[in-house]
Amino acid sequence: MSATADPVKVMKEQVGKAAADRVKSGSIVGLGTGSTTAYAIQYIGERLKSGDLKDIQGIPTSFQATVLAKEYGIPLTTLDEVDRIDVAIDGADEVDPNKNLIKGGGAAHTREKIVDSLAEEFIVVVDSSKMVDRLGSTFLLPVEVLPMAMTPVMKAIEKLGGQPQLRMGVKKAGPVISDQGNFIIDVKFDRIDNPAELEKTLNNIPGVLENGLFVGVTDVVLIGEIKENQPTV
Numbered sequence: 001m002s003a004t005a006d007p008v009k010v011m012k013e014q015v016g017k018a019a020a021d022r023v024k025s026g027s028i029v030g031l032g033t034g035s036t037t038a039y040a041i042q043y044i045g046e047r048l049k050s051g052d053l054k055d056i057q058g059i060p061t062s063f064q065a066t067v068l069a070k071e072y073g074i075p076l077t078t079l080d081e082v083d084r085i086d087v088a089i090d091g092a093d094e095v096d097p098n099k100n101l102i103k104g105g106g107a108a109h110t111r112e113k114i115v116d117s118l119a120e121e122f123i124v125v126v127d128s129s130k131m132v133d134r135l136g137s138t139f140l141l142p143v144e145v146l147p148m149a150m151t152p153v154m155k156a157i158e159k160l161g162g163q164p165q166l167r168m169g170v171k172k173a174g175p176v177i178s179d180q181g182n183f184i185i186d187v188k189f190d191r192i193d194n195p196a197e198l199e200k201t202l203n204n205i206p207g208v209l210e211n212g213l214f215v216g217v218t219d220v221v222l223i224g225e226i227k228e229n230q231p232t233v
């Protein structure tokens, strides 16, 4: 690491690279969203370019992943064209001791859940600050909602004990719009004791497309840490 390199950035890069190193030739790879996964996409591309990796096809979870995959030369496919996903690599906003997650900090959790949950192996790439004892401790729970249903969904969430807020874009110029053209409601729950039940309850509210609880989906968590100012995985 050079004297000026940001250790957090270097750590994310190391975690992303460690995940990319686990991808095998001939695989269909789910490509996640976020700043950590971006490094995994970059390194998969570099392995392809060097010839270390062959015959890879990526399935992106967002426009961000699509753009990065194209930039790094990863051929893309769709769920209509393949009958399996071998491995998916994605970030997370919180990880609990059972490897359950909160995702959706990048508003991409709906497509991420589709791709990540189809993968034979789902690898999560995070830094140690994302590890929590209980989901909802540090991060609000993202819920993607059809715009016309925003108000009734917020009322229903309040009845469940949550405090919902509409996610606004930079400088609060307007609501954040997901890749599907929907709004994101971020919800504060005092305690999430049963993530599996809450995941289903929220998705049962008419107008909700998907929420950011990922329960029982993760196989492997790669965790980056900074010890004595040195990033490690």
Ligand code: 5RP
Residues within 6 Å of the ligand: 032, 033, 034, 035, 036, 037, 090, 091, 092, 093, 102, 103, 104, 105, 106, 107, 108, 109, 112
């Ligand atoms: C996007 C996500 C991201 O994976 C999550 O927000 C983590 O991102 P980062 O690696 O930038 O911290 O769920 O919807």
